[in-house]
Amino acid sequence: MENNAIITIKDLTKTFPMGKSSFTALEGINLSLGTGEFSGLIGPSGSGKTTLLNIIGSLDTPTSGEALVLGHSIGELSAKQAARLRKESLGFIFQSYNLLSVHTVFENVEFPLLLLKMGADERKKMVMDALEWVGLTEKVKSKPPQLSGGECQRVAIARAMVKKPSLVLADEPTANLDAANSHNILQTMLKLNKELNTTFLFATHDEKVIGYLRRKIYLLDGKFEKEERVGEDEVELKEVESGRRLSK
Amino acid sequence: MKTALKLAFRNLIGAGLRTWLNVLVLSFSFVVIIWMNGLMAGWDYQAKTDMTNWQIGGGQYWHEQYDPYDPFTLTESHAPVPAGFSDELARGTMEPILVVQGTIYPEGRMQPVAITGIRPGQEILMIPTFALDTVVTDAVPAVIGAVLSRNMQVKEGDRLTMRWRDANGMFDATEILVIKVFSSNVPAVEAGQIYIPLEKLRSMTLLEDEATLVTFSDSEKERQDAGEWVHKSKDELTAPVDEIIKTKTVGQSVFYGILLLLAMLAVFDTQVLSIFRRQKEIGTYIALGYTRREVVGLFTVEGAMHSVLAAVVAALYGFPFLWWQAREGWTMPIEASEFGMAMAQTLYPVYSAGLVIATVLIVVLVTTIVSYLPSRKIAKMNPTEALRGRIQ
Ligand SMILES: Nc1ncnc2c1ncn2[C@@H]1O[C@H](COP(=O)(O)OP(=O)(O)OP(=O)(O)O)[C@@H](O)[C@H]1O
Ligand SMILES: [Mg+2]
Numbered sequence: 001m002e003n004n005a006i007i008t009i010k011d012l013t014k015t016f017p018m019g020k021s022s023f024t025a026l027e028g029i030n031l032s033l034g035t036g037e038f039s040g041l042i043g044p045s046g047s048g049k050t051t052l053l054n055i056i057g058s059l060d061t062p063t064s065g066e067a068l069v070l071g072h073s074i075g076e077l078s079a080k081q082a083a084r085l086r087k088e089s090l091g092f093i094f095q096s097y098n099l100l101s102v103h104t105v106f107e108n109v110e111f112p113l114l115l116l117k118m119g120a121d122e123r124k125k126m127v128m129d130a131l132e133w134v135g136l137t138e139k140v141k142s143k144p145p146q147l148s149g150g151e152c153q154r155v156a157i158a159r160a161m162v163k164k165p166s167l168v169l170a171d172e173p174t175a176n177l178d179a180a181n182s183h184n185i186l187q188t189m190l191k192l193n194k195e196l197n198t199t200f201l202f203a204t205h206d207e208k209v210i211g212y213l214r215r216k217i218y219l220l221d222g223k224f225e226k227e228e229r230v231g232e233d234e235v236e237l238k239e240v241e242s243g244r245r246l247s248k
Numbered sequence: 249m250k251t252a253l254k255l256a257f258r259n260l261i262g263a264g265l266r267t268w269l270n271v272l273v274l275s276f277s278f279v280v281i282i283w284m285n286g287l288m289a290g291w292d293y294q295a296k297t298d299m300t301n302w303q304i305g306g307g308q309y310w311h312e313q314y315d316p317y318d319p320f321t322l323t324e325s326h327a328p329v330p331a332g333f334s335d336e337l338a339r340g341t342m343e344p345i346l347v348v349q350g351t352i353y354p355e356g357r358m359q360p361v362a363i364t365g366i367r368p369g370q371e372i373l374m375i376p377t378f379a380l381d382t383v384v385t386d387a388v389p390a391v392i393g394a395v396l397s398r399n400m401q402v403k404e405g406d407r408l409t410m411r412w413r414d415a416n417g418m419f420d421a422t423e424i425l426v427i428k429v430f431s432s433n434v435p436a437v438e439a440g441q442i443y444i445p446l447e448k449l450r451s452m453t454l455l456e457d458e459a460t461l462v463t464f465s466d467s468e469k470e471r472q473d474a475g476e477w478v479h480k481s482k483d484e485l486t487a488p489v490d491e492i493i494k495t496k497t498v499g500q501s502v503f504y505g506i507l508l509l510l511a512m513l514a515v516f517d518t519q520v521l522s523i524f525r526r527q528k529e530i531g532t533y534i535a536l537g538y539t540r541r542e543v544v545g546l547f548t549v550e551g552a553m554h555s556v557l558a559a560v561v562a563a564l565y566g567f568p569f570l571w572w573q574a575r576e577g578w579t580m581p582i583e584a585s586e587f588g589m590a591m592a593q594t595l596y597p598v599y600s601a602g603l604v605i606a607t608v609l610i611v612v613l614v615t616t617i618v619s620y621l622p623s624r625k626i627a628k629m630n631p632t633e634a635l636r637g638r639i640q
Contacts, residue, residue, distance in 0.1 A: 050632075054632045057535065059534065059535060059631045059632050059635070060631075060632050079539045079540065079541070080539055082539075083534070083537050083538060083539040083542070084537070086534075086535060086536065086537045087536070087537025087538075088537070092535045092536070094532075094535075094635070096528070098528055098529075098531070098532040098535075098635070100258075100259075100529060100532070101262070102258060102259060102261075102262020102263065103258055103259075103262065107258060111255075111536060112536055112537065114251045114254065114255070115251065115536060115537045115538070117251070159536075
């Protein structure tokens with residue numbers, strides 16, 4: 001798995017200026033993530049999960065150390081190159097969905113394909129495929145304000161997945177959802193992970209999410225704390241359990 | 249760019265009422281600017297046409313001493329009409345006009361006037377000189393303009409004493425009978441002038457065959473034999489109209505400048521608010537693969553698109569309105585003759601393609617600039633903070 005690493009982080013440190021001094025949000029992080037992993041950054045509030053996810057997503061840069069994502073060193077990319085990396089290879093899922101509220105479900109999911117300058121026919125097919133993955137083909141014409149939270153997050157997943165990116169970064173995707181919806185979207189993501197071999201990296205402290213992860217990377221106060229790996233069978237088992245729990 | 253246009257359009261339409269309010273104000277600017285400029289162009293055209301019809305014909309030859317703004321030149325500014333004009337004089341394509349300084353006494357008051365001798369049968373100017381072709385035994389028939397009539401309380405059928413000096417400087421006086429009062433839109437022909445038959449004036453002043461100016465109908469014709477007489481083309485004679493209209497236009501620009509400013513404030517305000525309220529959206533665009541500069545572009549296009557929508561809306565109600573105005577004209581609420589310049593009571597706006605295109609270009613350009621200025625702020629945003637909507 002180390003040979004086909006999609007993310008390699010070496011001695012990464014991130015400090016934010018705080019008035020005259022500075023605040024260290026991440027310190028000495030080393031991490032390697034392989035293709036097809038379903039993993040998560042876990043830790044209490046303020047432990048640096050979002051900060052690390054943002055750096056991996058090329059929305060921020062490391063203060064020192066290196067973050068290699070799909071062969072690109074994040075700190076050395078120009079604004080244009082970083083945008084291109086996000087446009088072509090990364091998908092984002094946010095806690096608060098971040099859908100474009102005046103656009104329809106179809107248009108929201110279509111957006112990444114517009115940026116890739118795809119033809120209308122191809123776009124339409126891919127959008128409908130993505131909406132099928134998340135089970136929202138009925139709602140193409142709806143606008144986000146007319147959808148439930150769970151539906152919104154499924155649209156966001158479709159938007160992140162529609163271009164079949166190599167890596168999906170999901171920051172607290174279930175924080176605004178109830179248990180049933182949380183399980184539902186996690187199942188969806190797990191299914192896509194298996195079918196498309198897309199790498200998922202979460203940031204979360206939600207036990208429901210943690211239960212699905214095959215690799216759990218614990219952060220504490222900006223430092224690596226520990227790591228746990230779970231065999232595939234155990235995850236399957238948990239899926240069944242959660243399914244049972246839901247049906248009760 | 250195509251993507252930005254598409255997105256900007258969706259965002260703009262999606263913003264609903266606010267967009268349409270801005271668009272309405274902007275479209276109003278479009279229509280008012282085009283209408284007011286059209287009105288000015290129409291006035292210019294009309295004033296020139298009226299001047300041509302009533303005052304100057306196809307152009308004039310002036311006696312070299314003649315200066316219409318200085319009545320004292322009138323004593324010197326007359327001479328026999330050049331012999332080379334006789335053909336045209338006979339055909340009526342040229343009309344000699346003799347102007348002599350005189351005085352009338354309406355109700356005992358003293359009023360200086362320009363006594364204008366003109367052939368009753370002339371057909372170049374619209375002044376109803378045919379009325380002078382009346383046989384009056386005990387007075388000189390005269391035609392006057394409505395302004396003079398109003399100012400001096402003189403009506404058709406009134407008799408007045410008129411005094412003048414002949415070629416030898418001797419004073420003489422006679423009675424005139426006002427046969428007709430005419431209205432034109434040209435104050436210069438209506439005020440301070442009394443029209444009497446040319447031959448009558450010539451004999452009264454002992455200036456046989458002389459004239460002060462000669463009006464002609466054919467402006468194209470080349471004439472070599474004018475002697476000392478100064479040729480005045482139609483363009484030269486109507487140039488003061490352009491000057492007046494230009495001054496007026498400057499005044500009007502202030503008005504629609506203010507209107508445009510209001511529209512721009514509305515767009516600017518919307519942009520500033522957008523950038524503040526839509527931080528998360530901005531962060532999302534960046535996360536999905538836009539650079540910050542591309543987001544600046546998107547927001548600029550979005551703001552500028554207000555003016556494009558406004559042009560469409562303006563066309564919807566502006567076209568019928570402007571067309572109706574061009575047909576029915578715009579009647580001024582105040583007496584036009586009070587302006588003291590060539591102006592009809594009802595103005596008919598004239599629109600040119602150039603006017604419409606220039607207006608659209610200017611409004612689109614200004615809207616784009618006003619949209620761009622606040623959007624520049626996006627280029628300095630931190631995408632991770634924008635995503636959290638944290639920027640104040
Ligand atoms: N732009 C910034 N400027 C200063 N400090 C920051 C900035 N961004 C994050 N921090 C700080 O860095 C630390 C880590 O923040 P981060 O958002 O990564 O935490 P997190 O693990 O995602 O927490 P949560 O579970 O609450 O989302 C926090 O103490 C936070 O206050
Ligand atoms: Mg966080």
